[in-house]
Amino acid sequence: MTMNPSRARIVAQGEDSGGPVVYWMSRDQRSRDNWALIHARELAGSNRALVVAFCLVPSYPGATLRHYDFMLKGLEQTAHDLREMNIPFALLMGDPAQELPALCEQIGAGLLVTDFDPLRIKGQWLKAVASRVDIPLLQVDAHNVVPAWVTSDKQEYAARTIRPKIHRLLPEYLEDFPELEPCAKSLELPGPDWTTARALLRVDEGVGPVALPSGESHGLHGLVTFLDERLLRYAEASNDPNADAVSKLSAYLHFGQLSAQRVALETARRARDENAENFLEQLVVRRELSDNFCLYNPQYETLAAAPEWAIKTLDDHRDDPRPYLYTLEQFERAETHSDLWNAAQMQMVSTGFMHGYMRMFWAKKILEWSISPEQAFMTALTLNDRYQLDGRDPNGYVGVLWSMAGIHDRPWKERPVYGKVRYMNENGCRRKFDVGAYIAKYG
Template sequence: MDKRFIYKLNDKPATAGRVVYWMSRDQRVQDNRAMIFAAERAKQTGFGFAVVFCVAPGFPNANAFHYRFMLDGLKEVQQELESLNIPFFLLTGRPQDEIPEFVKHYKVKALVCDFMPLKVPMAWRAEVAASLDIPVYEVDAHNVVPCRFVSNKQEYAARTIRPKIHRYLGEFLTELPRIERQEAVFSQSVPSADWKRAEGFYPCGGSFPLPTGTKAGLETLADFVSEGIHRYDEGRNDPNEDAQSKMSPYFHFGQVAPQRAALDVLNSDAPQADKDAYIEELIVRRELSDNYCLYNPRYDSIEGADGWALKTLDEHRIDMREYVYIYEEFEAAKTHDPLWNAAQKQLRHTGRIHGYMRMYWAKKILEWTPDPETAFGYALLLNDTYALDGRDPNGYVGVAWSIAGVHDRAWFERPVFGKIRYMNYNGCKSKFDIESYIKKARF
């Protein structure tokens, strides 16, 4: 395992013994550097390793669809692990309580966890690491170029992080070793996973918008590689074109690795322009989002924006708004704008919103709320609550880019927006068939 992907969360010395991988962000078996590292450590010491997942009740803004998407995917993980003789333990409760108790009960000697730059999981890991007398290792299994390694500061924009990422792509963007069947026994006592208890935290009833799990994610990726990637460069910003990968939920829940998507796209016969455009979004922009959330503790607030953006928004704080809506009106898609309403309906009923429309959607919230702080809060809450890829660095940065100019530059000044980049109905009309999009979103 390349040490550049590993970050030690405490200073406890390593000793031989059982290894546990505390799975969280990266919910898959293969193409998982954290899993690989845990397997390697266990093999070196001659002991077995196990995987544990802790379902936390009441994760902020998570809903029944999110829990169902996650838990159904985890059942697939359990089945694959069992076929490899690797125990899977399902815990329920506060991770900062459950993980240390598990470690002590099974006399674990090393704990491996995922990298995730958001406050809640970072606080969990820090508390767990501080409470244990064994080494706790964080492995970046999400990014192709490890986030902590590629930069030690908040990057200003894509243009500043892009050369740093591309410098290492050839080195890191390679096939990863497969997880093989484990011969050593972790423990003679492995209780059955209590899925009913986990599902009881948030009843997972009702219809579901799309299939879940690594198998479904890889099938979606295969469809994109055979069809969508060949028109990605020109078609990705047209909501009526089937050119986007539809992979964001699978990336968010870690069911498919961005590394796998990148390799499959680069190995396809698509034109180079399409490959380049996808790699820019998949790696550069996605990893820029992780960088922002890691190094900016105010990533979930408008206060995380640059000074120029805060200044221009404040200068236009009292500008007259032609329309002002409360949260419930946005949530119910009851604005005067049929295009915005269509985007919101798509989000609520499918768990997805087209990338181009998400920008328009967020910018209109800025235009139709009494102040920037309210707009930022509304947009985050709607995205986190209804998007299957909500509560994600990409989502936070998407809102921050749209409303507060994060990773963008100052544009021509106008009412309400100040120098924040502007989007409007007529601009969308010039780029794609608005009526066709609105008709598709009638639920």
């Protein structure tokens, strides 16, 4: 079985010298169920060596020790698993635009393959690398079930417009993964030096590691546990933060330690009921809608990415009196008047994960209690990306924009501060779940 060729696209043409194939692993940090790696292995065939290279930048916008620790532990496992397949793992450190071309030159690489990421910084790295290598550079979407550029060639308006496109393509793309065969030919490269890598990090150590175990095997274990124990509650209780009904797989998905396609395949094998349907809607439709948004809307990091009606309504209500006003620092320290909001903030700070329903409430209240929509947006993104283990993800930009600025939503009844942006309040939470129990747990 070979990979469906539409999962790949050519980033740069060049001359294939017949030398080793390099897979520049970036977003999809796993050895299993990884179409970019599978394609690179296919291209290596039986005559060429395959090298997996990861370029560690010592600091990344918004990332803290919490994120780097999780990532490095996962990569260590992946490097080990690749070695068993006779595939060396090169841990490069520094600017990808320098390090990747240097490695390709050093080993006489003939082909360079990488994975897909719609975020700006990754696009800039890709462009810079492409301009400095003279071998073919291919990109494979190993993150989405349906490659983002196949699903749509434009920004989709809402879930209802992307859903039929994805569903029409699922029979073709939601397929089993072929087994990755060990490489016949290998290359001697120095093993990764994880201690030096950690010593070189220039990140905020104030936000420390969390208990969630990192790595591919833990991601798969998390999936099995969810399917065995919690999927059956998903339809009824996924909006209840006390119910333990959601998958908590977002960090594994964000770091690419777990393939969304694997999660979708195993879920569909397990159940075809309302629980599976609702879960797959989030995992596939909503998640791939976020990638679509960041791929086609270059302003995704700003409020200017919002639809016109939302920009106008927020502006119309810019001068409305706010019932409470807090600074970024007060929000960060969970010093608001609301025990429920503070508990959500504390869940995120202490565990690296906030329940999805609380994320909506949390962001909407930041809008309500900030001096301006711009300040609110900056506060929510800063805190989200600093403390959530799954932060700095297309889902994060879209989640905050959905909550504050009507992205993928519609206008609702007009109110102070929010204008026509959908409103949420604590009473709504009280109707949905036991607010006291949540506060007792995290507050």
